[in-house]
Amino acid sequence: MSLSIGGVGGMGGGPRGMLDSFGRHGEEEGRVFDREIVLRLLAFLKPHWHKMLFALLTTVISTGLGLATPYLVKVAIDQHITQGNIAGLNRVALLTAAAFGGLFLSSAVQQYTLSRTGQQVLATMRSQLFSHLQALHLGYHDTHIIGVTISRVFSDVDVINELLSQGFITLAGDVLLLIGIVVVMVSMSPRLALLTFAIMPLMALATTVYARHAKAAFRETRATNADVVGELAEDIAGMRVIQAFAREDTSQERFNESNRANRDANVRAMSLSFIFMPVMDLLGTLATAIVLWFGGQTVARGELTIGVIVAFLTYVTRFFQPIRELSQLYTTMQAAMAGGERVLELLDTPLVVADKPDAIEMPEIQGKVELCDVDFAYRVDGPVLHHINLTIEPGQTVALVGPTGAGKTSISNLIARFYDVTDGAVLIDGIDVRDVAQRSLRRQMGIVPQDPFLFSGTIADNIRFGRPDAPDSAVEDAARMANAHDFISRLPDGYATAIQEGGVNLSLGQRQLICIARAVLANPRILIMDEATSSVDTVTEGLIQDALDRLLAGRTAIVIAHRLSTIRHADLICVLDEGRIVERGTHEELLAAGGLYRSLYERQFMDF
């Protein structure tokens, strides 16, 4: 429906954010390989291609060395130990030691190169996403849940990185290793090798069957886990109501139910893997048994040496490791495709409100604002504003009044160019806002939001938000102007007081005063104010009103008014209804006219 100015608000973004970071990590299903996604993700590795090439090289080396050592053992047994050649044994032992040393070096270098590059890619992706989020227009942020966006920037990027940095190289390494093992085994004894490979189809079968069941089972554990988190988050958030209505037992029972479901799902899923692992072990032993049995008989016939059998036994154990890794890689791929799709979708979200290539810097604003025949729609379907014509002279205060959904917020959004008009134009000092760089425009504007939002950090940080370089004295002056200095200096840490999550350690009124101080310090030429609607006590209310009067003086101000009593001294009041300005004039004029304004006004005070 209508896009509210407060953004998320309401049921509390906190628990919802948590929810997202804990469970409901999407159901990773679907494609394992999407060429387009993979190619675009690979582009992230491009700046690091030489490191990746280096990593690949070290992979080849370590794979080769890993393959060589069992062979060396075979040589030692067959040519030296059984022959009683001590010098040869010494030589081979030294050679093996050298191979192990090389293996250590190459795999350490490989792992370091890979993880470092991976983390670099990770950091870059996050930065890119963050920058892109800053560039996206407000419409995007108004319609997307914060928790979901956060999981894009962190969880999704993580799984992509896993594929990019580890996945591809693991794939290459494992395939190489498998081929190598097969080649070595076949060259040592084709018959024994083929007999051993007979186990492979069985392994593939076991893995597929397991994967199919496990996927469903683990999905179930994730879903039930999300339920537990969700239920608990809700109960904690609503604990006051639960206690007030004496509903502790019912909520406990409800929680126990999801808790129990989660426990059982976990036991079921884990039991599956407790079956799978022994089965794989058994198949592995079966391969060993084949080598022993058939190999042993061939040795007895003198066709093969003991060394070959020993080497075979080692190769057989090594054979299963890449197979296991490859089946894990399958899951990684699947998750990365899903994550990649989501991340790319975010990166591809077009900038609806973008600076023109030849955008000029907005000159110093005098403060004249004109809306010329403005039409506006958030989406193609529903127009929100129709033919708005409005001229605000420098220094004037204009109040926008009207029922919810009338278009008050939309007008203020257009003046700050949070959105672009569908038709018509918004001019500031005669310049179309679409012709100037957005930041040069907004640098000269200030905002006092309806919901007094404070960032975590100190009070001083928050006041300084619009002018990070402001000296302490300026911060204090702004706070004085905003009637905030007194309460701030009474806090134990004064201006250095840390704002807790959501500013809960300050009262609503105090938060409003800090927001006003923030706007004062930014010293904007044009001010957009969305009046707070939550009630504060009368004394604070007085302080706020006083501070606002000071803030508005001498600036062009657009006030979205909720409490009609506070706007009587506006120079102009525009009454909006269904996207049109239906009445305009001063308070007295409008009352006398006896139209919508009057009825709104009366209803607000219809106390008797």
Place this chain on the structure above:
Amino acid sequence: MSQSANPKSSDLKIFLRCFSYLRPSWKLMVGAYMAMLIISALGVANPQLLRWGIDRGIKGGDKTFLAWAVVGLLGLTLLNGVLSFFQGRWTERASQQVAYDLRKDIHRKLSMLSFAYHDQAETGQLLSRAIQDVDRVRFLTGRATLNLLSGVMTFVATAVMMLMMNPRLTLLAMLTTPLLFYQTFTFARRIRPMWQALQQQMAVLTTRLEQNLRGMRIVKGFAQEPAEIARFEAENAVWFQIAAHAARLQSINGPLMGLITNIGSIFILWYGGRLVMQSELTMGELVAFTAYMSQLAGPVRMLGRVIPSIIQAIACGERIFDILDAESEVKETPNAIALPAVQGHVRFEDVSFAYFGRHRVLEHVTLDVPPGRIVALLGATGSGKSTIINLIPRFYDVTQGRITVDGYDIRDVTLASLRSQIGIVLQETTLFADTIRANIAFGRPDATDDEVIAAAQAAQAHDFILEMPDGYDTKVGERGAMLSGGQKQRIAIARALLKDPRILILDDAMSSVDTETEHLIQLALERLMHGRTSFVIAQRLSTVRLADQILVLEQGRIVAQGTHEELLRTSGLYGEIYQQQLRPQEVAAMKKRESESANQRTPNYELRMTHDEAPISSSSIAPSSIPQAEVVS
């Protein structure tokens, strides 16, 4: 986090307490540990079979023996598999039960803890304890300890087998084992702070992003995108520094452990090979030795992984028991009786209250409210209004004095019986992710549909509910309909109405609603208060007018009380509030009335007329002007 005086003994206590949660599943655990012992023993037998197979089967050319070795190998693996299935499943069942019980206890504890606890606790913190910390403790009581013991068992058994086969070779091969242990523990010690720092930095990054997204309107409005990007990149760079450092440690560790193990096997090959040449060792023994050597490395590596996670789990256990051991400030006395159905006579007798025993917010408040009266509370933030209303349902306990309802000290009755007779509507409306019907029936789950609808009608909520896609069955919240602040408030009023309480507590503040909605809510509230003992934090004149008794609070004291007229005469503070907030409303109301009744306008007259009218209005407000009020009472 918190360092106790004697960390060792308290760690042990926490450890034991975690394990005490296994008591209900002790049979499963005994079974699992028995299976583990057999598995460890079987593990040692495998290389022996290999050895026999090679020595006597292959080299000795004894085909029957070879067959037996092969069959034995397969049989052992099969037995091993069956046992590990049961070991795994039983451990999992027992430890999942631990997680279940811990979460159940946490939930129960949280619903018993008074508001004082919830005021301080952060939702995110509590959640991460109940989810992640519990998971770690589950791991501790389950697989972690089992793996630890099985690792030790395997290590010892393997070492014994090797010693029995050839002591000299064993000692040579084991030369590297201390190195393995050393590397394992140094690595664990060095990597742990880095992981913690990494996690910490991730939290910083997440917070930065979350704050940025929440405040996007401000960020854009003040043109601070570049500064925000710079700040994020700075934190991101810090993360990368730590991550790269940790990566270096980790990249070396794995291959280094491999190298140490491999050095051991070179010793075996080199020295063992000589022994074979001197016929002091058989070829099969050599192979078996190599197999044992790789079996030795396994447990050591695992210890490296398991021990840090056990230490971590103990810290998690501590955080969990912090919650479970929290003392509720509001407790039922052992002989608490159920409060019988009350009339609603509320008395405060010399009540003082201090948060956390220090911060005094109420001083010597004495108050007598006969059944059915409406009490309006006025005063600045922090004057004690909310404290008074929070004390009545015993969300907090008085520090001094007592509160009675119909003569019962509220500390002598059960919480449920007290709270079930009190209805509460606060400014911040919490609804649950359930249907609208369930939300309205929250206080009385057994209410009939008719009753729910009647309550919604009285709360001016029926019409908008019917406009929802599924009417009363519309889901509220995340996946369902997003309700506006005003709609939520009216549902909360309906919820309180349905409960039909004798005592009512409410805040008439309205958040983010337009004038039309505000009017509807106002009507609903008046209807709700009618005929009940009501305590209202009053923000508007209409409510003040309705009140039989107005309390003006300042710094925790009642500085004035009486009706509107009395207070105008006697209380300076009330006069101030009246001038600043109430009177502007009154003048506006006045103008409206005056415009209705043609034109009579002299300022003096205006003022007098309101005064004259006031008492009439407040007494005549109820049944005649609001016919539907009957629905409620």
